[in-house]
Amino acid sequence: MRRVFLIAAVLAVLTGCTEGSGSDTSRDTSKVTTSAATTTTEAAASQAVSESDSSAADEPGDLERKPLYDTTPVSDAYLTGDTSALDDEQLAILDKASEVLDDIIRDGMTDYEKELAVHDWIVYNVGYAEDTLNAIAAEDPHNETPYGTLINGKAVCLGYATTFRMFMDMLKIPCRYVRKPAHVSGDHAWNMVELDGHWYYVDVTWDDPTPDNKERPIKHEYFNADESLMLKEHVWDYDDYPPTDSYDYSYFVQSCRTLESQADVGALLDEMLDKNCADCTFVIEGTELPETNRTTVFPPAEHHEDTGLEELTDTMSAWKQKDGEHNVSAVIEVVDGKPMVSVKITLKPKKE
16 A cells, blocks of 8 residues: 555656646636736736746745756856856757757747747657656656756656756747746646747647657647646746736747638648648638637537638548548637637557
8 A cells, every 4th residue: 555655646746747737727817818917017027037047946936846957057158158167967968959059040030930949849859758657767867957858858847948948048038937836746847938028938848748759740839828828737826927918929929821712721731741830820811710719610510600611621621631640620719809720730649
């Protein structure tokens, strides 16, 4: 009995990083939907932003747990060119991180494009350390650091979050950690980024589902998300962090395309796969979209609501049948009062 209790306790801690590990939908999300919210939370946001340059150990709610890996020496060495203070492990991290940035960052990129490139590189090249879900296996401390992420190619949420923060610091994009409160069972960490004075949530771990599969298109569900989306599955002391008061750099808005006709969705789906992208949004010229959030567009239910998008659903059905390897779905997302179609591509499970 004691052994069973021990295993259960360990699993409760380890599964905190995995998607869907907890939710708290009772929070007040009214401040998310309008930029006027900044005036009502200005003092709290100012305090939170002033802490964004602090070390990982200073993050809110972390006093009862070990601090996150401090990436500051590596990012500082990258920016200054002075590596004299780095140990061998930090030098290895710096060398690999520099190689990655040389490969994915191009002149003329915006901060949003740089952030997206880093997110996608991590999701594609790093796998969640599934051995940590085994309560009997020995834990590798590198799983919680950029060394595990960049050198070993595997990490848990702490490794994902610290690596993303390190890259943002190297690119001079304001970034901070967010972490599950110490009093909540399990542990999970993710990030916030600031673009043009507005903050957004990023959870790279939850955009990288297990088991790892290179054939799976990269998803962006938790890339530059707002507070209301995060509150569906994440638990944190959100008053300790800046409010999300803008959709300008949300993935929904930035990925939105304008199609000339409903029939053009087939070409868009092909383009998404060519770019290894699992999700995007679009509007259609001259087509009025339903204004009810989460209205199902595809696949249509047996008794589905008439959306006036029959040509769109027919095209998506034909594309899915021709492709054969992927599932596709689409719903209406109303972002900042504007309806758009949100489409997602997922890899079909392989038959045994």
